Amino acid sequence: MSLGKVLITEKIHPVLEKELTKAGWQCTHIEQITYEEITAIIADYVGLVVRSNIQVDKKLLDIAKQLRFVGRAGSGMELINVAYAKQKGICCFNSPEGNKDAVAEQVIGMLMCLCHNIVKADASLRQKKWERLANRGNELMGKTVGIIGYGNTGSAVAQRLQGFDVKILAYDKFKTNFSDAYVQEASLEQLHTHADVISLHIPLNETTYNWINYSFVQQFKKNIFLINASRGGILDTLSVLQALEEGLLQGVALDVFENERMQAFTEKDWLWFEKLITKSNVVITPHTAGLSEQSSYKIAYVLSQKINKYFLNTKKKSKTK
DSSP, X not given: OOOEEEEEESSOOTHHHHHHHHHTEEEEEESSOOHHHHHHHGGGOSEEEEOSSOOBOXXXXXXXXXXXXXXXXXXXXXXXXXXXXXXXTOEEEEOGGGTHHHHHHHHHHHHHHHHTXXXXXXXXXXXXXXXXXXXXXXXXXXXXXXXXXXSHXXXXXXXXXXXXXXXXXXXXXXXOSOOOSSOEEOOHXXXXXXXXEEEEOOOOSTTTTTOBSHHHHHXXXXXXXXXXXXXXXXXXXXXXXXXXXXXXXXXXXXXXXXXXXXXXXXXXXXXXXXXXXXXXXXXXXXXXXXXXXXXXXXXXXXXXXXXXXXXXXXXXXXXXX
16 A cells, blocks of 8 residues: 655655655656746645755645655755644654765865865966975874764764874764763863864754854864865855954865855855955865765665654554554
């Protein structure tokens, strides 16, 4: 017996559809679909899976009269009105476990690029300039790395830092008592005092929007390296660039940005972008940290297992009553 119809949108690894179908869901996968096209058909579906382009807002949720779940292939849930979905009894799932390893590896890579001027030296040599002293590195060993947000990705970063002989401090607003052999739970004040590096791994919401700004950077006792591979909106790019220009930051690595649609850049967006690309102590990538060959499979598989486990367990419980 079918568990119901599921609409899968955008480009998502086929293992998702395979695993959901195996469990009894009737899947329709439409990679190229607009918000308007979804609203026209969503009333027929009990499940909806999105990735990064579709806004699951109040209007869509009200139209989806049969909807029982929304799945997000990835980590951030800012595109989904989770609170309103819960009010309507709609379950929301995501799969941050799927790309945590890919993001963690890129964070380490970006940090190495900053510490050892790898991108700067590469660009210099491509211009036929042999500049050794100007590209001398700064060893990570012996320094203190601060992690803000100690969930799936933050903890994965901490694990990969073990071989560098660094002290790791982690702050998480919603977690306590997580210190272990390789990370020490810390307050924001401790990070401000001791950190040489800050890596951000927090969600984007009303409380974190533009939280990382000039005032935040000013509170650090040291000139830190700042890395953001979580969500662009948590960082006020222009004010962070001001801190960089004033020497409050040694360097910045960004995989995510306030606006990631270049075709829709505003005058302000072009301002921070043009500033970023002129800085030799800035490393930027186009939101690729979580896009490894392996993560696309893991994101889809993890999501399928969460959906199947929840609804099959619910089905079993209803039978035993």
